[in-house]
Amino acid sequence: MINYPNGKRQQKQKFIPANLGMDFEVDINLSNSYYLEKNVAIIHKKPTPIQIVQVNYPSRNKAKITEAYFKTPSTTDYNGVYKGKYLDFDAKVTSSKTSFPYSNFHNHQIKHLINIEKHGGLGFFLIKWKVYDEIYLIKINDLMNYINSNTRKSIPYEDFKKISFPIKKGYLPRINYLETIDIAYNLK
Amino acid sequence: MINYPNGKRQQKQKFIPANLGMDFEVDINLSNSYYLEKNVAIIHKKPTPIQIVQVNYPSRNKAKITEAYFKTPSTTDYNGVYKGKYLDFDAKVTSSKTSFPYSNFHNHQIKHLINIEKHGGLGFFLIKWKVYDEIYLIKINDLMNYINSNTRKSIPYEDFKKISFPIKKGYLPRINYLETIDIAYNLK
Numbered sequence: 001m002i003n004y005p006n007g008k009r010q011q012k013q014k015f016i017p018a019n020l021g022m023d024f025e026v027d028i029n030l031s032n033s034y035y036l037e038k039n040v041a042i043i044h045k046k047p048t049p050i051q052i053v054q055v056n057y058p059s060r061n062k063a064k065i066t067e068a069y070f071k072t073p074s075t076t077d078y079n080g081v082y083k084g085k086y087l088d089f090d091a092k093v094t095s096s097k098t099s100f101p102y103s104n105f106h107n108h109q110i111k112h113l114i115n116i117e118k119h120g121g122l123g124f125f126l127i128k129w130k131v132y133d134e135i136y137l138i139k140i141n142d143l144m145n146y147i148n149s150n151t152r153k154s155i156p157y158e159d160f161k162k163i164s165f166p167i168k169k170g171y172l173p174r175i176n177y178l179e180t181i182d183i184a185y186n187l188k
Numbered sequence: 189m190i191n192y193p194n195g196k197r198q199q200k201q202k203f204i205p206a207n208l209g210m211d212f213e214v215d216i217n218l219s220n221s222y223y224l225e226k227n228v229a230i231i232h233k234k235p236t237p238i239q240i241v242q243v244n245y246p247s248r249n250k251a252k253i254t255e256a257y258f259k260t261p262s263t264t265d266y267n268g269v270y271k272g273k274y275l276d277f278d279a280k281v282t283s284s285k286t287s288f289p290y291s292n293f294h295n296h297q298i299k300h301l302i303n304i305e306k307h308g309g310l311g312f313f314l315i316k317w318k319v320y321d322e323i324y325l326i327k328i329n330d331l332m333n334y335i336n337s338n339t340r341k342s343i344p345y346e347d348f349k350k351i352s353f354p355i356k357k358g359y360l361p362r363i364n365y366l367e368t369i370d371i372a373y374n375l376k
Contacts, residue, residue: 079268
């Protein structure tokens with residue numbers, strides 16, 4: 001488990017996008033570390049992009065950034081390689097009981113993931129329904145088919161379950177989404 | 189061309205690793221933008237990882253990072269997808285006329301790229317010989333074969349040319365390394 005001494009955890013929560021729960025991110029990162037260690041796949045979270053404005057160079061010390069701002073990522077948070085395939089995805093959390101709003105999917109991420117599939121990669125979202133403590137994998141193409149086939153602004157929970165794949169939770173890895181990838185993309 | 193008003197370019201150069209010329213990085217990024225725009229491949233530079241220590245939240249303004257430090261990246265600078273293949277690489281510049289020192293290849297990057305190839309991805313370095321204004325692509329496996337077959341601490345220029353692939357320079361893209369990938373990995 002990860003410790004956050006001196007209340008650092010609370011501080012850290014402010015740095016992450018409002019729609020992504022910190023616990024979910026930690027669980028995905030731990031799962032990726034497990035996959036890496038067990039030689040299953042190489043998947044990393046990309047660093048948060050930062051716009052650096054001012055850096056000081058105190059003598060004998062390492063460079064200290066004294067003014068910087070968060071930038072909006074131009075792609076998704078995670079990518080890597082699994083069974084020779086390029087994987088690319090983002091993670092989202094909803095607190096809703098009833099439906100997942102389309103607005104949670106950012107336009108630049110949708111465009112990026114559609115493009116990934118066109119180039120032979122696997123593009124998808126990992127979605128956590130906090131209230132049910134359930135995690136699903138939804139392929140970008142399945143998501144787009146749903147969005148394009150109706151005039152809604154969100155996906156009702158029951159519909160969501162039909163167009164996505166449930167992910168098993170466990171101890172190691174916490175979130176076994178590669179097992180779900182095998183099923184969703186027929187990689188067995 | 190990219191403008192750096194108010195001497196920002198000089199300031200920016202301090203942020204990048206000493207062994208990677210800023211011009212080379214700019215040229216690679218412009219080539220990747222070209223590939224993306226022309227729908228050839230999706231390859232991005234990962235953001236520089238930053239350790240954030242202190243953030244202020246001035247009212248009505250966006251979060252301002254007031255204390256942060258550069259972290260050593262755990263992988264390489266670039267990855268993406270091309271012709272269904274996972275690509276992963278780093279870029280290095282040498283000012284030497286005679287040989288490229290092994291010490292320019294960081295251990296964690298070597299390990300990472302070897303691992304990438306084991307998982308079916310393409311792992312390589314783009315190397316610029318500044319004095320000759322020449323750029324080469326060297327596959328991680330070819331590099332390791334060379335390193336493991338002798339007791340030297342660097343690769344002489346003449347040997348280097350034998351185990352790597354020259355990259356054409358041009359206007360668009362600046363550095364046409366995907367054309368070289370086709371040859372090096374037989375992807376035509």
